[in-house]
Amino acid sequence: MVDSAYTLFERQQTERGIDVEQVKEHLKALKIETPSWGYGDSGTRFKVFKQTGIPRNAFEKLEDAAQVHHFTGICPSVALHIPWDKVEDYAQLQQHASHLGLTLGAINPNLFQEDDYIFGSLCNLQPAIRRRAIDHVLECIEVARTVNSSIISLWLADGTNYPGQDSIRGRKHRLFESLQEIYQALAPEMRLLIEYKFFEPAFYHTDLGDWGMAYNMALKLGPQAEVLVDTGHHAQGTNVEQIVAYLLDEQKLGGFHFNSRKYADDDLIVGSVNPYELFLIFYQIREALADSQDAVRQNAANIAYMIDQSHCIEPKIPAMLRSVLNVQTYYAKALLINLAEVRQAQEQQDVLAAESAIREAFEFDVTPLLQVVREELGVPADPMRAYLKSDYGQRILARGKGGASW
Ligand code: PSV
Ligand code: MN
Ligand code: MN
Numbered sequence: 001m002v003d004s005a006y007t008l009f010e011r012q013q014t015e016r017g018i019d020v021e022q023v024k025e026h027l028k029a030l031k032i033e034t035p036s037w038g039y040g041d042s043g044t045r046f047k048v049f050k051q052t053g054i055p056r057n058a059f060e061k062l063e064d065a066a067q068v069h070h071f072t073g074i075c076p077s078v079a080l081h082i083p084w085d086k087v088e089d090y091a092q093l094q095q096h097a098s099h100l101g102l103t104l105g106a107i108n109p110n111l112f113q114e115d116d117y118i119f120g121s122l123c124n125l126q127p128a129i130r131r132r133a134i135d136h137v138l139e140c141i142e143v144a145r146t147v148n149s150s151i152i153s154l155w156l157a158d159g160t161n162y163p164g165q166d167s168i169r170g171r172k173h174r175l176f177e178s179l180q181e182i183y184q185a186l187a188p189e190m191r192l193l194i195e196y197k198f199f200e201p202a203f204y205h206t207d208l209g210d211w212g213m214a215y216n217m218a219l220k221l222g223p224q225a226e227v228l229v230d231t232g233h234h235a236q237g238t239n240v241e242q243i244v245a246y247l248l249d250e251q252k253l254g255g256f257h258f259n260s261r262k263y264a265d266d267d268l269i270v271g272s273v274n275p276y277e278l279f280l281i282f283y284q285i286r287e288a289l290a291d292s293q294d295a296v297r298q299n300a301a302n303i304a305y306m307i308d309q310s311h312c313i314e315p316k317i318p319a320m321l322r323s324v325l326n327v328q329t330y331y332a333k334a335l336l337i338n339l340a341e342v343r344q345a346q347e348q349q350d351v352l353a354a355e356s357a358i359r360e361a362f363e364f365d366v367t368p369l370l371q372v373v374r375e376e377l378g379v380p381a382d383p384m385r386a387y388l389k390s391d392y393g394q395r396i397l398a399r400g401k402g403g404a405s406w
Contacts, residue, residue, distance in 0.1 A: 005368040013364075016338055020369070023335040026289075027373045030331055032258075032324050033077045033105040033306040036085050039064040039320070040404040042310035049312050053396035054403025058085040059096050061404065066100035067392055068320050071383035073374065075324055077105035079153065079306055082140050084110060084406050094147040104147040106193070106255075106306060109140040112157035112201070120158035122178035123171040123207045130178055137182045145187060151255070151304055152186070153228060155195040159202020159209075171207050176217060183221045192225045193254035193304065194218050197233035200265060210234075211243045218252055226254025230308055231270065231281075232261040241280040248288040251295050255304030256281075258327060267309045269319060271326030278327070279362050282334030290339055310406060317393065321384050332369055336361040 010020050039061040043049050055061040062078055069075040078097065087093050097104050111121035111133050119125065121133035137154065144152060158175070160166050183192060196214040199206055208214050211227055218225035227247050234240055247253035258270040258278075271278045288300035305327065311319040337358060345353035371381040380386035387393070 006372050009364075009368040013336060016336075017340065018336055018338060023332070023369070024373050024376070026335050027328065027332055027370070028377060030074055030328060031077070031305065032075050032327055033079050033304065034065050034068055034075050034320055034324070035079045035081070035306065035308055035310075036061040036065070037081050037406040038307060038309050038311065039316050040084070040310070040406045042406050043312045048405055050401050051316070051403075052401050053393070053399050054316070054401075055396075056399060056403050058087050058093055058404075060399070061085070062093070062097050062100055062102060064317055064396070065320075066102055067317055067387065067390075068324060069102060071321060071379060071387045072324050072328070073377035073379035074328065076101070077103045079106040079108060080104060080143070080147075080149075081108040081110055081406070082136075082143060084404070090143050090146040097147075104149050106151040106153040106304065107140045107144045107147075107149050108153045108155070109137045111136065111155075117157065119166070120156075120171070120207070122156060123158040123166075123175045125166060125170075125174075130174060134178050134181050138185050141182070141185050141187075141190070144190060150187075150190050151193060152182075152190060153193045153195065153255070153306075154182075155197065155228075155230075156208055157201050159199075159204070159206035161202060161204050163204060165204070168205055175207055176220065179217055179221055179225075183225060186224050188224075190224060191254060191304075192218075192221070193228035194225060195228040195230055195233070195257065197230065197265065198235055211247065215247065215250070215252055218254075219250075226252050228255050228257060228304075229253070230257035230259070230265075231277075232257070232259045232265040232267060232308075234261075236263075240277060241284050244281050245284040245288070248284065248296055248299055251299040253299055253303055255306055257306055257308030258323065259307065259309045267311075269309065269311070269314070269326065270307060270323045271330055272322075275326070275330055276362065278330040279333050280358075282331045283337055283358060286334045286337060287339060315393070318384065318387065321387055325383060328370065329366060332366040332373075333362050333364060336364055336366070 013020050039055050041050050041054050065078045116129050124130050194214040196208040196210050198209050214227045260268040260273040262273050285300050288296050291297050307323050341357045374381050
């Protein structure tokens with residue numbers, strides 16, 4: 001059944017001029033990092049919902065993440081958030097990860113949950129508070145060294161709520177100074193990913209409010225600093241794929257935090273609200289992977305794909321599986337875009353043909369392709385069904401209620 005569906009798919013795509021073997025190689029190379037905080041209890045600012053079976057510590061979060069990797073084969077690393085995942089001995093945590101077949105990925109310093117940070121962290125007017133924030137990031141760089149991670153992923157809650165509350169330019173200068181000290185502490189193989197968000201928790205102005213501000217900081221800091229695009233962090237109607245294309249062209253796209261949004265930073269399952277946007281983001285990446293400039297191709301090949309979602313009404317592991325499978329699906333569809341056909345239509349300024357060449361790829365059913373790729377990766381053809389049939393979800397209920405939050 002799978003075979004005949006795949007044979008048909010392969011023939012159909014080959015006739016369209018798509019190299020299916022190459023598509024499969026790209027799909028096998030895709031790695032998506034899942035966030036430790038996606039396995040903990042979470043909620044909204046109104047309520048944290050406690051589920052039964054939630055990991056009680058960072059070690060158990062890794063055990064849940066290992067399930068996602070076990071059933072998909074494409075999630076070998078886990079992002080940590082410090083101090084949410086604070087442990088006595090990070091080398092021991094790394095060993096635990098390695099026993100589970102995982103590595104530890106991006107280290108996310110937390111600069112938003114201390115009373116001291118009420119008026120900001122790296123941008124704070126008070127030198128002592130900036131010092132505290134910088135020291136925390138430096139500590140995270142040490143954690144990264146210990147666990148062999150090469151990514152520090154920085155998001156700031158810094159901003160103001162009222163005009164005049166603080167000097168916007170003054171804060172910009174303080175931010176750059178703080179970042180410079182952090183940048184200098186990076187090991188040569190490390191990358192500093194700078195994440196932006198246009199609002200929340202600050203509502204009047206945010207110190208890193210958009211990609212331009214993050215880009216400006218990254219550019220001035222140097223080649224080890226890049227921009228992180230969290231898909232939920234944009235105003236309604238923003239053309240996120242244009243930002244992706246622009247950053248790729250400047251070789252400053254560090255990574256993604258995938259999620260879906262409807263109104264604000266909702267952190268819904270990626271691909272659940274606007275799958276076409278996700279597909280169009282991958283179209284830009286796909287095009288960059290085939291660029292004539294080495295540097296652009298290299299940037300496209302080194303993007304850190306990460307999920308940033310804290311599911312509050314969904315069961316955690318299936319929600320993470322759904323997210324990963326959605327990313328894989330829309331990447332697969334983007335790989336079916338015939339770039340030569342698009343280029344030809346562009347040269348002829350045939351708007352409808354160009355749009356059609358993009359949309360056509362989106363409309364194919366990639367299930368047979370993904371089933372074959374998964375078979376070749378040695379994972380179940382239907383990871384969600386296989387996980388639900390396993391007894392893992394039942395077994396973890398013994399952990400009881402009251403696990404770790406975020
Ligand atoms: C902030 O909204 C954010 O996207 C940052 O990446 C944080 O580290 C993360 O969410 C926390 O969930
Ligand atoms: Mn994020
Ligand atoms: Mn966010």
